[in-house]
Amino acid sequence: RLDDILDGIMGLTYLFENLVITKIRPETNLFAEMIVQATQGVETALKEFPKFKNSKTLRQMINDVNTIESEADLLYSKMKKALFTDEKEVLEIIKWKDIYDRFESIINDTESAVDIIDGMVIKNT
Template sequence: MARKRGYDFFGAMAHMATDARDASNVLNDIITNFSPDQLATKGEQIHKIENNGDGDVKEIMNQLYVSFITPIDREDIVQLVDKLDNIIDGISGLTYEFYYLHIQTMRPDTEKFIELICEAVVAVQQSVKEFAHFANSKTLTKNIETANRIESEGDHLYTHNLRRLFEEEQDPINIIRWQKVYSGFEKVLDACEDCADVMTGLVIKNS
């Protein structure tokens, strides 16, 4: 009789990372082709991805409860899943902010933020994909380093645009709006770095 295979925890986490990448691509479309009239429709695509991600989290947690053996420590899987979930939640949160803050147009440099986000999420997605083979992977460390580098670039872009906002914008409501949006961008980039840092620690722990 063939032995029943255990639950694929690495595959499930890789699926979450792919969902994050797909959500970032939709956010890229929202920002680069911004239309307030289409925001609800496009935002719903991201919210569906977020709901799928929540389902993935629930499934992984259930499997952790019933699985006798896991490929790495249970608490490490929980930690990495939480960081991946934060990326998806942060992307979804931005679409809600565009809506409830009544954003009508994108400010200069907004496309630079989404470019960094998409690059960082892809770096995370590739890292998670390689994580199951971390002992022999030739690209895992490079992708992790890429996510960290992009977060640093995002910090500089955030500081520059926040200063520019207070220098140029006269409407206090717009200042409040874009402070929140810029913070949302930074939150996603921070979540990508957090995820990369967790993988770095787990590689060291399990080597």
């Protein structure tokens, strides 16, 4: 899952370059910030996993990433609806749909990563 997260982020940078994105659409920065927060949560969860029996933060990080993913789902739906409602240029719709879908994929991968950690904790307790 970690590789999927990193590949998604790398792919997103290629999308911005290859689709010649010169202006960021509203709330895109918020989605990017959610990805930063979720990946930081995954990192913390990974660091805490070896000491899961005594960790004070592991459970919170798993919950935080799941919460961020849920909030990102709502934002993704809102942004996609606005794209198809407000944008008149078909080429822009195509470009930004790909970008939004990649954002969504990355955030889903962060949730999958912490869910795997959570499963290992449950299995080993």
